[in-house]
Amino acid sequence: MRRTTFLALHLACGAVATAAAGNVRAEQQVRVDGAGLTHVCGEHPQVTVQAMTRADAEAACDGASRSLRFLARAGIDGPASMTIEVVPELPGELASRAVGCFVRETKRILLLSFSAFQAGGGWFRMPPSRDLYRAAASHEMAHAVVACHSESRRLAIAAHEYVAYVVFFATMDAPLRAALLLKFPGAGFKSAGQISDINHIVDPNQFGVDSWRHYLRTSDREVWLRKVIAGEVVPEVSEDPGASSR
Ligand SMILES: [Zn+2]
DSSP states (O other), rough: OHHHHHHHHTTTTSSSHHHHHHHOSSSOOOEEEHHHHHEOOOOOOOEEEEESSSHHHHHHHHHHHHHHHHHHHHTTTOEEEEEEESSOOOOOTTTTOOSSEEEETTTTEHHHHHHHHTTTTTTTHHHHHHHHHHHHHHHHHHHHHHHHSSSSSSOOHHHHHHHHHHHHHHOOOHHHHHHHTTSSSSSOOSSGGGGHHHEEEEEEEHHHHHHHHHHHHHHHHHHHHHHHEEEEEEESSGTTTTGGOO
């Protein structure tokens, strides 16, 4: 255990994920305190979830684990530790506009409770199912992983979102993915140049679908994702010559 702690302190992104891989715990650990349940995710004990209900915590864990597993297969390690806070409402401007967020400063994921998610009426033109809720957790966990690889510089929002939406679609159950994509006809981004912050701002859902379809057409997907995270695909704002005029 001491060795794990040492690695976590000195190697940031990958160390604990690797160490934990051979130590999968069959049982999830739950502690009850004033803030509700603190739930240690079974497959990825570096992820803890604070939630008022066990069902919400399990959905968040499942989504986070799917995300970590997918990205690990692409050679992209997750953070040494991560907390997901399941909340009745997101703070500030995000309230009623998003289902979750990753807060870089505090390295925490905020995710709506399932009941609040349901009350929102739906997402991606789909009813607010448990499967869709879990996919929201996958999306936010992907943001946390990308942030862990881009801490020292500012990666364009579009690059962050591209990866988070690829993970969102790749890790959701196939029937949900098929039903969702039917609601968004189209061929996806034609070129990497369309992976832009402006396209994300105009319509985040369409951006997500277009990202997924673009990703499916890339030839070496794992290398491609690593390039996006390395900032080699979407120009950083400071390097974009047109940025100041928009
Ligand atoms: Zn996002």
